[in-house]
Amino acid sequence: MAESLVERRSIDVVPDAERHGTAFSQFTLWLGANLQITAVVTGALAVVFGGDVVWSVVGLLLGNVLGGAVMALHSAQGPKLGLPQMIQSRAQFGVRGAVVPLLLVILMYVGFFASGSVLAGQATAELTHTGDTTGIVLFAAVTAVTAAVGYRVIHILGRVASVVCALAFVYLGVRLLDRVELSALLSDAHFDLPVFLLAVSLSASWQLAFGPYVADYSRYLPRTTSGRATFWWTLSGSALGSQWSMTFGVLVAASAGDAFMDRQVAYVVELGGTGLVASLLYFVIALGKLTINVLNTYGGFMSMVTSVGGFRTQKALSPRGRAAYIALIMVAGTAVALLGKDSFLTSFKDFLLFLLTFFTPWSAINLVDYYLISKERYDIPALFDPHGRYGAWRWDALTVYGIGLAAQLPFLVTHFYTGPLVDRLGGADISWIVGLAVPALLYWLLARRASTGTPPEPLPGRGAASRAGMKNPMI
Template identity: 40%
Template sequence: MKVESRSIEYIPPEERHGKASDLFPIWFGANMHITTLVTGALPITLGLNLFWSLVAIVIGTLIGAIFMASHSAQGPQLGIPQMIQSRAQFGVIGAIFPLFLVMFVYFGYFASSGLLAAQTLSSLTSMDQTYSILILNAICFAVTIFGYQFIHKMQKVLSWTTLVAYFIATILVFQLSIPAGSWNVGHVNIAQFLLAISMVATWQLAYAPYVADYSRYLPVTTPTSYTFWYSYAGTAIGTVWMMSLGAILTTAIPKFLDNSGSNLAHLFGKFAIIMFLVILFGQLAINVFNLYGAFMSTITTIEPFMKLKVTAKVRVIMIFAVTVIGTILCLLGKSNFLSFFLNFIFFMSYFLIPWTAINLVDYYLLRHGKYNVKDIFDPNGQYGKVNMITCIAFLLSILAEIPFINASFYVGPFAKAFDGADLAWAVGLVVPAVSYYYPMKKKLNSSQTNLEAQENIS
């Protein structure tokens, strides 16, 4: 298997390959793991019963996947990674601002998925959890070095493996006894329900900063609708399936979340070892995604300041560095995983949602997918070093979200007024979309007018 030679640069037409349907197993497999399952348990921990938890999971997934798949559709058209494309909105230097925030997404999910994998391995082997973390992260490091092609092949294997394993698991789960009242539709706490939808939608939004990284090698002739729907279907089906299992298991098995991997595997009785291996494979696969994304973001951050040639040696060094950082976070968070994970999801949503709104408004409503890729890599090009319109809109939207936040670390005045309902996600979509669209449209129209005037003079 050859190590990937490309990093953040444009993929030329002659190197494009594959078809849109390849994206389905990528994003189906990306959700078929214990971290997704545990996320599905969170609505139950908020206080919702099983019925309303499942409704929140379906609604949150269907909404969040729209944004995720809309980002994926950019890949074949531009041939560059998602966060590099953000330079067209923020400026070549200004894009470092959201990049730092996105790095927290990668490391947070790497730590949480790594902790669940280590917990599962320790249950299987009685190995100390610290050693489990080190061994599993070392494997992720080795796989990530090979890059795009190897990850695609690994995800195809994972998709078929998990499809069979979790189909059997689903049959076993539906045989469990569910407490009375779990399916009661007569009463729902609206605040908890909205909060659960926000958490589930954030799961999809967490893919947005790197989803186009896995579609950028597709031929430019790939229909946008194909890229969108294969990505959407893969992520939505995998997410709803796994999160629903998580909600049901948490309802049916007392203290299921204390050791989710082990509790799930033991449903298979004497065949538990098979499920243990499937769980470990799934966790390794998603953490390879996280490491690959962290590596790409690191390169994107450094590139404007030093024209770094990403040789095989540089690739190994940088992936090793991000692995070390992620491993440290794993070790720090192992004693209070659930609290760490819950707060992490809440915190990141307040930054991811405004970023995705700005990016999609720019791509679909303002520029209609037409960008000068060469200038995206040039601080002196048409996108400039820093776009103050974008940076102000981004900061303004984050400030606007604060009064609507309902999290363990802070509850805003509007959240209190609405009985605890967290509406920050809605604010984080509307405010940046409006505050970016109108000033940027005016700027683009002015630039076009000036360009036409210069052409008339010449």
Template identity: 35%
Template sequence: MQHDEVVESRSFDYVPQNARHGTVRHQLQFWFMVNATLITLFTGAVGPLYGLGLSWTLLALFLGSVFGTMFQAFHGAQGPKMGLPQMIQSRVQFGSRGSILPIAAATIVQFGFAIFYVQTGAAALVDVSVNQTAPFQIGLGVAAVVLAIVGYRMLLRVEKFASYIMLGNLVLLTVAAFAVLPLTSMLSEGSFAWVPFLAQFGAAATYQIAIAPIVSDYTRYLPANISGRAVSSAVFGGTLLSALWIESLGAVLATAFPETDVITAIRDMGNEFGFGLGSGTMVIAAGSCLITCSLSFYSGSVSFLSALEAFRPIKSTAALRSVTLVIAGIAVIIAALTLPADILGSFAAFLSILGYFLIPWTAVNLTDYYLVRKGVYSITDILRPDGGIYGRWSRAGLISYALGFAAMIPFFSTALYVGPVAAAMDKADLAFAVGLAVSSVSYLLLTRSTDFRAELDVVRRAALNTVGQHELQTSTIQH
């Protein structure tokens, strides 16, 4: 993206050094806002929904969020080093056309999240105004598309500004929870059971892993010489803080008001505290849903165009991005208008399904980057529709993905299907742990006999080539 662009033209392509900008602190604010939506409340309500005590729910939230955020944060360091969005990097592990499988899953996930952001934001506005859901859904969807079309620079500015408002709002809500609710007695009540504990742990972990396909979409704009550890720390700290904070509020509200929707509960608690806090929270929440919906549109369109470019060379332009986003926006708005009003039930089913598709991908991608090729890639070959040295199809990545996904099936536990192992464990869902382990180990074993010396020579030569008349930068990490 050039500095004088009003509407961003960049999507799946490389970000040259003269277009890089931003700091680690800005990334911390950015990722804090990614989870700062009412949907995150629902994730914290899973434990109480199954009868888990509040103290155990909070423990499961902490452990699950830390576990899931680690995988998400490791992707953050890839962006500055490679200058590419997240999913097109999958061409290294899966091939230019083999990567269509995880890219398609990521595209569906991002547009699926957009549907729920539109629904949830509209529900928040209905709570404090007229009972007319459809106009709010349409308005939020259109505004989110416009923001995504303008692009990353605008998204970064909006997220930075909104982070201060959201931080203040969360502090006030926390004070209200201590003032209005009997937290001490709530923490001492309730029992422990493995099934709801694992359900809450899995929901929190999967919610964080679900963000993994978009991380480099935004960290790729940082200068290449920035510390990868610092970037990962910013992603980790920002998303973990907002996730734990809001999920904990969701757990408290679901425990205190088991018969009330968590959105309504947080509004009522805030208003009982006074100063119109509940109603103000709804307005702020609608704004955060709008912003995060824009991110989903932005990353969803990047993933979609990455997949399309593998079959036909295309040039990323502002017009192409705009048309893609408008079409996606229309589809999302129609879906939001037609989905059932039971947002929590719909979201829980969606969360389970998306996690199953993303877990094998993140395992293969991170294993390759940190343990196999160790960050040494040819950007030129990644951007070739034929895959260059990585080919159109990569056996190791595809087999590892398939083995990981297949190994997860007996552990599935959803409203649509319960695997035999999950059924034997009272429907406890451990599929995410199995998928991560099997895909990672499979990929390590399948790449053990590969001689990467010839590939490394190609990577070094490719570093001297240009893309869009800008010198490419590749990692200097050695095997």
């Protein structure tokens, strides 16, 4: 049984004989991944930066639904293609050109690993009676080992976390409502457009940041799995889990203020109780963070292999090579966590909005190409051949990606940069909307003119299909 848990695949296609599971597995995985302390902090930021309870919750809900829908469209690609998410970017950017968004994706994984380790490290330190630094290092080591085992254990972890964390959040919610005057918090509603859009952006960026790796966790589903079912189970699990956590964060921040902001993990645990209850809550916090940090580490590993493989035509990976890639993610993420643990909140908010800037153009290009240009079919062998159908570098797509990045800058609001058009919008950040719309339209126009058409149905046993050992490479 232990051997069957260890994954052998990396960026290669998952054969039909190894496919398993149902679309419902996406619900439990993404529910468990979002019922966690960092999502609570993300919701709290909407209040910290000036929002009231009512409009913060509404704004976060809107962002979770909109961003979650984009993320779930990526998830639906997994069963159809049997490939990790970012390998598909080779169809848009070229086998080697895909390294451009990939480098930014790797940066994202390291950043999320670090931010998760800061909070989980506090919980681990309390459980082990050590300092935060030791807690961060211990948590990182457990994360790396779990990610090395791979896909099956990740889904098992998601199922366990979805149940355990849901029960814990129900209990914490009841405890919180016993301590706050909910009617007073709800009555203090004052709509402020810039602050409302900040709440939308925080939750939308939270969801969109899952886009570059969400199909990694649906690619083992049987090819016959309904794309619609995959979409809805992914969206419902991710949006429900994140909105639940973020709403809790809004209420905690609105009622506790600095008492929560200065000690996020300790405050939540003290809200639940002391003694054995406190220990259990520290464990739940660490479990929730372990789920999402494993996803980040696994996704980072996949992206690094995809980047290197574009120049080495590499598919298979030895267990030693797999461990080395995962160790790199762990070391880099742990180093960032240790350096930034004392300025977590401000850094995390800017990091989320920074990610949003770079991944909305990628999402727009990928989804337009997959659903509108290629009609959900790719020439799989060509994704591994820089001399094939998709080429080594697709400069038209890379140019559109660059334009998508530049188009957002006038509308961007972060701690270190504010765009020139922000004041005219009352301080509102709408950069992510521009980052979706502009590259989507430009890529659609360019790709329609340059398209060589949908890959044709191959004849069995001919050409690339036979060489790749695939039953049907045009998927």
